[in-house]
Amino acid sequence: MKIGLFIPCFVNELYPQVGMATLRLLENLGLDVTYPLSQTCCGQPFANSGCESDVQALAYRFVDIFQHFDYIVAPSASCVVMVKEHYGAFFDDAHEGFAKVKSSIYEVCEFLHDVIKPETFNVSFPYRVGVHNSCHGQRGLNLASASELQIPHFSKIKNLLSMVDDVTIVELNRDDECCGFGGTFSVTEPELSAAMGNDRITDHLSSGAEVMTGADMSCLMHMDGLIQKNGQRLKVMHITQILAGEGV
Amino acid sequence: MKNHATLSAEFVKDSERMHWHDRALWYVRQKRDNAAKAVPEWEELRALASQIKAHTMENLDHYLETFEKEARKNGVAVHWAKDAEEHNRIVYEILAKNGAKKVVKSKSMLTEECGLNPYLERRGIEVTDTDLGERIIQLKGDAPSHIVLPAIHLKKEDVSAIFHEHLHSEEHNSDPTYLTGVAREHLRQKFLSADAAITGVNFAVSETGAVVVCTNEGNADMGVSLAKVHIACMGIEKIIPRMCDLGVFTRLLARSATGQPVTTYTSHFRKPREGAQMHVVIVDNGRSAILHEEDFARSLHCIRCGACMNTCPTYRRSGGHAYRFVIPGPIGSILAPLKQPDRYNDLPFACTLCGSCRNVCPVKIDLDHQLYRHRQEIMKRDVFKEKKRFMKWIARLMQHPMLFTLVGKTVRTIAPILPKSLLYHKKNVWGRYRQMPDFPKQSFKALYKKERNAKKQ
Amino acid sequence: MPKSSREAILKNIRTQKRGTPPPLPETSRFGTTYEDKVKVFQSRLSDVGAVFVECDREGITGTIREKYPHAKTIASLIKNDTLANVDLDAVQDPHELKDLDLAIFEGVFGVAENGAIWIENDHNRHRALYFIARHIVIVLPKAEIVDNMHQAYERIDLSQSGFGTFISGPSKTADIEQALVIGAHGPKSLYVVLV
Numbered sequence: 001m002k003i004g005l006f007i008p009c010f011v012n013e014l015y016p017q018v019g020m021a022t023l024r025l026l027e028n029l030g031l032d033v034t035y036p037l038s039q040t041c042c043g044q045p046f047a048n049s050g051c052e053s054d055v056q057a058l059a060y061r062f063v064d065i066f067q068h069f070d071y072i073v074a075p076s077a078s079c080v081v082m083v084k085e086h087y088g089a090f091f092d093d094a095h096e097g098f099a100k101v102k103s104s105i106y107e108v109c110e111f112l113h114d115v116i117k118p119e120t121f122n123v124s125f126p127y128r129v130g131v132h133n134s135c136h137g138q139r140g141l142n143l144a145s146a147s148e149l150q151i152p153h154f155s156k157i158k159n160l161l162s163m164v165d166d167v168t169i170v171e172l173n174r175d176d177e178c179c180g181f182g183g184t185f186s187v188t189e190p191e192l193s194a195a196m197g198n199d200r201i202t203d204h205l206s207s208g209a210e211v212m213t214g215a216d217m218s219c220l221m222h223m224d225g226l227i228q229k230n231g232q233r234l235k236v237m238h239i240t241q242i243l244a245g246e247g248v
Numbered sequence: 249m250k251n252h253a254t255l256s257a258e259f260v261k262d263s264e265r266m267h268w269h270d271r272a273l274w275y276v277r278q279k280r281d282n283a284a285k286a287v288p289e290w291e292e293l294r295a296l297a298s299q300i301k302a303h304t305m306e307n308l309d310h311y312l313e314t315f316e317k318e319a320r321k322n323g324v325a326v327h328w329a330k331d332a333e334e335h336n337r338i339v340y341e342i343l344a345k346n347g348a349k350k351v352v353k354s355k356s357m358l359t360e361e362c363g364l365n366p367y368l369e370r371r372g373i374e375v376t377d378t379d380l381g382e383r384i385i386q387l388k389g390d391a392p393s394h395i396v397l398p399a400i401h402l403k404k405e406d407v408s409a410i411f412h413e414h415l416h417s418e419e420h421n422s423d424p425t426y427l428t429g430v431a432r433e434h435l436r437q438k439f440l441s442a443d444a445a446i447t448g449v450n451f452a453v454s455e456t457g458a459v460v461v462c463t464n465e466g467n468a469d470m471g472v473s474l475a476k477v478h479i480a481c482m483g484i485e486k487i488i489p490r491m492c493d494l495g496v497f498t499r500l501l502a503r504s505a506t507g508q509p510v511t512t513y514t515s516h517f518r519k520p521r522e523g524a525q526m527h528v529v530i531v532d533n534g535r536s537a538i539l540h541e542e543d544f545a546r547s548l549h550c551i552r553c554g555a556c557m558n559t560c561p562t563y564r565r566s567g568g569h570a571y572r573f574v575i576p577g578p579i580g581s582i583l584a585p586l587k588q589p590d591r592y593n594d595l596p597f598a599c600t601l602c603g604s605c606r607n608v609c610p611v612k613i614d615l616d617h618q619l620y621r622h623r624q625e626i627m628k629r630d631v632f633k634e635k636k637r638f639m640k641w642i643a644r645l646m647q648h649p650m651l652f653t654l655v656g657k658t659v660r661t662i663a664p665i666l667p668k669s670l671l672y673h674k675k676n677v678w679g680r681y682r683q684m685p686d687f688p689k690q691s692f693k694a695l696y697k698k699e700r701n702a703k704k705q
Numbered sequence: 706m707p708k709s710s711r712e713a714i715l716k717n718i719r720t721q722k723r724g725t726p727p728p729l730p731e732t733s734r735f736g737t738t739y740e741d742k743v744k745v746f747q748s749r750l751s752d753v754g755a756v757f758v759e760c761d762r763e764g765i766t767g768t769i770r771e772k773y774p775h776a777k778t779i780a781s782l783i784k785n786d787t788l789a790n791v792d793l794d795a796v797q798d799p800h801e802l803k804d805l806d807l808a809i810f811e812g813v814f815g816v817a818e819n820g821a822i823w824i825e826n827d828h829n830r831h832r833a834l835y836f837i838a839r840h841i842v843i844v845l846p847k848a849e850i851v852d853n854m855h856q857a858y859e860r861i862d863l864s865q866s867g868f869g870t871f872i873s874g875p876s877k878t879a880d881i882e883q884a885l886v887i888g889a890h891g892p893k894s895l896y897v898v899l900v
Contacts, residue, residue: 007692007693009646009652011692012656012691012692012693013656013659013660013688013691013692014660014685014686014687014688015685015688015692016688016690016691016692016694016695017688018692019692019695019696020692020695020696023696035692035693035696037649037693037696037697038649039649040646040647040648040649040652041646041652043643043646045639045642046639046642046643047620048601048620048623049623049627049635049639050597050623050624050625050626050627050628050632050636051627051636051639051640051643052624054639054640054643054644055643057643057647058643058646058647061647135600135601135602135603135604139602139603139604139606139607140603146603146604146607147281148281148559148604148607148608149291149607150284150285150287150288150290150291151291174274176604177561177604178561178600178602178604180561180562180600181600182599182600182601182602183600183601184597184635185597185599185600186678187677187678188253188597189252189253189256189257189562189598190257190677190678190680190681191256191257191260191261191681192253192256192257192260192562192565192566193600193681194680194681194682195260195263195266195565196561196562196565196600199267199270199565221685222682224685225678225681225682225683225684225685226681226682228682228683229681229682229683272882272883275883276883287737287818288737289735289736289737292735296730296732296735299727299728299729299730300729300730302726302727303726303727303728303729305726306724306725306726307726308718309715309718309719312714312715312718313715322867328709328710328711328714329710330710330713330714334710378890379880380878380880380881380889381878381880384880384881397879397880397883398880399880399881400883402882403882404881404882404884407881407882424881424882424884424886425884425886427881428878428881428886428888428889429888431889432888432889432890435890436803436890439890440800440803456863456864458863464876464877464878464879464889465876465877465878465889465890465891466836466876466889466890466891466892467889467890467891469832469835469836469870469891470833470836470837470890470891472832473799473831473832473833473835473836473837474799474800474833474837484714484718489729490729491858491861491863492732492733492855492858492859493729493732494854494858495732495735495736495853495854495855495857495858496730496732496855498854498871499736499818499853499854499855506879508753508819509749509752509753509818509819509820509873510816510819510820510821510854510871510873511873512753512872512873512874512875512876512877512891513836513870513871513872513873513876513891514821514870514871514873515868515869515870515871516861516863516868516869516870517867517868518863518864518866518867518868518869519866519867519868520867521830521832521867521868522830530714532710532714532717536714536717536718537717539717539718540720
C-alpha cells in the first residue's frame with residue numbers, strides 16, 4: 001500500500017509540526033508514506049472566493065502528482081472535500097486519473113477509521129480535550145453525524161481519540177457550530193469571524209477543556225490566533241499531533 | 249450604502265446584545281431539533297417534501313391552471329400579477345371597488361416584498377399588520393428582521409416602550425403576558441372595524457383550489473371571518489398538487505419554524521363565506537425567471553419556515569437587518585442577488601459555507617451549494633476586481649512549486665523580524681483580532697527532505 | 706392584443722421546462738402510528754396548552770359548566786345544547802359575536818401526533834365563532850382520533866363546506882422575547898371534552 005501524503009499549503013508553511021505528526025502517525029502504523037515534493041495547493045481558497053476557474057490548472061497538477069498512489073491522505077478535511085466535490089468541474093467522467101484520485105483520497109481520521117482500523121495508538125494524553133467539528137469534515141466528509149440530522153450519532157474523530165490512553169473528551173454545548181474561519185470570510189468580515197471563533201473558544205473553556213483539537217488546521221489556526229491574542233488558557237493541537245503521541 | 253460586513257461589525261460590537269440575539273435564535277434551532285427527533289421518519293419526510301416540490305415545479309403551469317379552474321368553480325376570484333406593481337394595483341382596485349378604507353393583514357412575506365403597505369397607505373387606506381411581531385415592527389416604523397419572528401431583535405423592554413408610546417400601555421411594564429394582552433385589545437378593535445382582510449398563503453392546493461393559512465395567534469382567521477372581503481396573496485411557487493401533500497408539509501412547517509408539532513390554526517379556505525368575497529392574487533415578480541436558472545431553481549421550493557436563519561451562525565450574530573432584504577439569512581442571500589444582483593452581491597459572501605442550513609431545510613434545498621454558485625457568478629461578472637486580481641496572482645504562484653517555496657521561505661524569514669507596528673499594521677486584517685502564527689524556520693517540505701536525506705545516510 | 710399577465714406568466718413558466726420530473730409520492734400509509742393513539746393525543750393536547758376531560762355524552766353540559774362557571778354569553782353548534790344562550794341562527798353578522806365568552810362545537814376527528822382537531826361544520830354560517838369567543842370547547846369522540854396528518858388528509862373532503870381548520874390548543878404567541886403567552890387574538894383557552 002503506497003500512500004501519497006498531501007499537506008495543505010498553509011500547513012506546509014506555518015504548521016510543519018502537523019505535517020510531521022501526520023507522517024509519524026502513519027509510519028508508526030507501519031505504512032509506506034511519500035510526500036511528493038512538487039505539490040502546492042488544492043485551490044480551495046480560490047474556489048470559495050468565487051474564482052473556481054483559476055483552480056483548473058491546480059486541479060490538473062494535483063491529479064498528475066497523486067494519481068499513482070494507492071491512497072492519498074491529508075490532515076485536512078476541507079482540502080479533501082475540495083478535491084472530491086469541486087474538481088469534478090474540470091474533468092470529464094471518463095478521466096481515469098481523476099476517478100482514481102477521487103476514490104482514493106482521504107482525510108487522515110477518515111483513513112485511519114475506515115481503512116486502517118487500528119485498535120490502539122500506544123500513546124497517552126492525560127488531558128481534557130474538546131473536539132472541534134469542522135464544517136467541511138463533518139457535513140462534507142461525514143466525519144461525524146451532524147446535529148441537525150435525525151440519524152444515529154457517530155463520530156470518527158472521537159472514536160479515534162478514545163483509543164488514546166488517559167484522555168477525557170468533554171461535552172460541548174454546541175457540538176458542531178462553525179468557528180467562523182470560512183476562508184476569506186475571516187478577513188472580509190473580521191468582527192463576525194472573531195465573534196464566532198471566540199464563542200467556540202468560550203464553549204470549550206466553559207466545558208472544561210484544556211486542549212482543543214480537530215481535523216482542520218484552518219479552523220484551529222483561526223481560533224489559536226484568537227486564544228493567543230486574548231491570553232486564554234486553551235492549548236490547540238491538531239488531532240494527528242495527539243494521535244502521534246505529542247505532549248502538550 | 250452599508251453592506252453586510254459593515255452592518256454585521258456594528259451588530260457584533262454590542263457584544264451582550266449580539267449574544268442575546270444569538271442565544272434566542274439558537275434556542276429556536278434547538279426546539280426544532282427536539283421536534284424533529286420526535287418524528288422517527290423525519291429524514292424521509294424531508295425527502296418526500298423535496299420530491300413533491302421538484303415534481304410541482306416541473307409542472308407548475310398545469311397546477312396553476314387547475315388551481316385557478318377549481319378556485320373559480322368555488323366562487324373565488326383569481327387574479328394574476330406579473331410584478332409587484334401589478335400586485336399592488338390589483339389589491340388596491342379590489343379594495344377601492346368595495347369602498348374598503350381599513351384593512352387588517354396577517355403575515356405575508358410576499359406583500360412585504362411588493363411593498364404593499366406603503367402603496368396602500370399612499371392611497372389613503374389604513375393597513376394594520378395583525379401578527380403581533382409585525383404589529384410591533386409596524387408601530388416602531390422598523391423592518392422585520394426574521395420571516396417568522398419579525399421582532400426577534402427587540403427585547404421586551406423595547407416592546408414596552410413602543411406600546412407605551414403608541415398604545416398608552418403602562419410605562420416600564422415589560423411583562424410579555426401584559427403586553428400581549430394590550431395588543432389583543434388593541435388589535436381586536438382593528439379586526440372588528442376592518443373592511444377587508446389580506447392574508448398570505450402558506451400552501452395553495454391545486455386539486456381543490458383551496459388556500460391554506462397557518463398561524464399561532466388566530467389573527468388571519470379573525471380578520472377573514474369578520475371582514476367582507478378576503479384577499480389572499482401568493483407567489484406562483486406556493487402551489488402544491490394535492491390535499492394529501494398537505495400531510496407532508498403541515499408535518500414539516502411548524503416543527504422546522506418554531507419546534508411546535510403544528511401551528512395552532514391551519515385554516516383551509518375553499519369558498520368565501522356567505523355574503524363575503526374571496527380573492528386570490530397569484531404573483532410572479534421574477535419567480536418564473538428563477539425557474540430556468542439551473543443552479544437556483546430549487547430556491548423556489550422554499551416554504552418560508554425560517555429554519556435556515558435560526559441555524560445560521562452568521563445570521564444569529566449579525567441580525568436580519570444586516571441583509572437589507574425582505575428575507576434575510578441563507579435563503580435571502582440566494583434570492584436577493586437574483587432580484588437585484590448589484591445591490592446584494594455581498595450576501596453570498598456573508599457566509600462561511602458551513603452547510604448547517606442545508607441540513608435543517610425541510611424541503612432539502614441545497615442552500616450552501618447555491619451560495620457557492622452565486623459566488624462563482626458574481627466573480628465572473630468582475631464585481632470584486634481587486635480581489636479577483638489578487639486571487640489570480642496567488643493561484644498562478646501555486647502552479648510553480650519552487651516559486652511558492654521561495655515566497656513561503658521569504659515570508660517566514662521576514663515576518664518574525666518585522667516590528668510589531670508593521671506586522672500588525674491596519675492593512676493586516678487577520679492580525680486585528682488574532683495573534684499571528686509563529687513563523688517556523690523551516691517548512692514541512694524542508695523538514696521532510698532533511699529527514700529523508702538523513703535516512704538515506 | 707396585449708398579452709394578459711396570466712398568459713405572460715404561464716408562457717414564462719412553460720418555456721423553462723427541463724427534464725422528467727420525479728413522480729408524486731404515495732403517502733396515505735406513511736407516518737408514525739401509535740400503540741395508544743388516544744393517550745398520545747391527550748399528551749399532545751396538554752403540550753399545546755389545551756385542557757381535556759373524558760366523559761360520556763350525558764356529562765358534557767356538567768363538565769363545561771364546571772370549567773367555565775363565569776361564562777355569561779355562550780353559543781353552541783351542538784343541537785339542543787342547554788348551555789347556549791345565544792341563538793346563532795338569529796345572528797346576521799359575525800360582529801355580533803364579539804363579546805362571546807364561550808363557543809361550543811364538535812370536532813370531526815383529532816390527530817394524535819400534534820393534538821390538532823379538525824373542525825368542519827357545513828351548516829355553520831359564522832366561521833368567526835371558532836376564533837372570536839374568549840374561550841372555546843370542542844366535543845370530540847374518542848374513537849375519532851387518527852395517528853398522523855397523512856391519515857388526517859385521507860379523511861378531509863372540504864367540497865361541501867368551503868372552510869375547515871385544524872385547531873391545536875388555544876391561541877398563542879412567542880413574539881415578545883420568545884416568551885410563550887397563551888391567548889393571542891383567538892381564544893384564550895381550549896377545553897376538549899372527549900366522549
